Amino acid sequence: MSAPLLEVEGLEMHFSTARGVAQVINGVDLRIGEGEVHGLVGESGSGKSVTARSILGILPQRSIAHRAGRIGYRGRDLAALSEKEMRQEIRGQQIAMVFQDPMTALNPVMRIGQQLAMPIRRHRGVSKREALARAVELLHQVDLPDPEGRLRSFPHELSGGQRQRVMIAIALACDPQLLIADEPTTALDVTVQAQILDLFDELREERGLAILLVSHDLGLIAERCDQVSVMYAGEVVERGGARDVFEHGRHPYTRLLEGARPRLEDPPHTVLNTISGRAPNLVDRPVGCPFRARCPQALDVCAHVRPPLTADEGTLSAAACHNPTSVDLPDPSTERPEPTFEVSPR
Template structure:
């Protein structure tokens, strides 16, 4: 049995606005094992980034509030009750984060070297000389050539791919146990994406860090992750291993995601099948399944009552009324292996 590095239980996060309460995360639960890569996928606005930033306690409060739930890190630390001072000791040292847009996340007025050594000096209590040496080592590790010279440069002097490597270097500078990567390849071209994916895979193996990968790119998921959470409207609708999600998906939303991406085994002129409709308004979430209004298989019970998670295997579950023993059988609209690499 693997040890848990992170256990999130029934997490509920809302934003208080002038228009009312936005229920951004509505009862999310999952576990992350040591050395594991867990992907969280879903449409924009489904709660992926809010969940990740709640783990780091990076969302300003107010307007955000953790209404309910537990985030237990490394078996003993309850993140939801940590003080700001305690979180400052955890961020960077125990939990690192790679943000979505390095150009807005890096400080344009500070050299790259200063931004990397800042965390090392704070958390490791070492001299400036030792911090600089570690910074050079970590830049070399992430594939930056001439690291000594690059330490003196500013973010605008780097390309997009190199800035993302610097973000990874900052996140890894203090050897955290958990690394959260929030869509780390979104703004990069496909060649650089492949390089960043290979880099993160190699670093995960070398440092034995656990990784939470936030993405909407199922190709990245297939390449990097061992387990996957599929989120919709602030909830986890399906979770399982990568093979289970790609070869035996159970939720109609997962089917829709897999059908809406290109496949190498389909003719070049094949049309992608989009998911019709839009996600629900999280000011007033529907009483039943949030996906019911967009689901071609929706039944009366789907509209009235929110389904519970039902186990497909020991590691695979989905929240769908189609898994109920009394539900009608439907033909899955995708073949086994919804994505072909």
């Protein structure tokens, strides 16, 4: 097997809070190959965005109480680089990021042309005219209408989908090899979401771009990714090929997540499955399996021993579970009761 483009090993990230030290990331491993789309999926608060931002070192430094692990990129350990080295050699040029909310990620008082030209001039050392010409080319590549005219626009004059395309253009300005997309379609309507994801597919084909796609949308991850890592409470609980993980998931959390996903073929008033309970308190992290309190098939050992990621001989996937068997999901065919409304007398 060839060496991966990005290899994260034993990543730990703890933050100081008013209630104590929160162990937000706890021993995460991640591998992304050249030209691969790797999905990072899990419910809100599972540590997806913190993991993504840790790769680029753009977390609030004052809040970090502890960090450990190796972030290998083309043979270099990014965790060992200084802020100056990350800024000059890695961010933008080697690894770029598309942030979650295009409504707030752009500078509201700078024209689009200025925001596009700035990283080009800083990293490529070209003139302002050359940088603006490159900016027009980038806006063409992300299919933004009237790219020459949009250089003079302010962010508030663009729609949400157009702003997201500008964010992607900025990320691609210096030809990175790895693109981190953190919930890139959250604030967009369904039609625009599909257009943005199709654009990622085109960029991957044209540039050989590797993509780390962060999302809580299982359907999106299953459709668009080659590999997937499922996160829960700051840990990777299952990883493998997207089809293997979602069709033959071995971890109860993966199975229950898949069972909770709404489907277009379901009849009207179908009751959505839910996962009972809540995620553990990361300030007082449980000793054994973090999913034990919500797991329908927990064993006694789960309360005392943290399960390691163990590969399945029949597939290339691995699950962190002491009892990796199929979970019997609730019957989704039950109809919701008709809502009743009571009007209280005045």
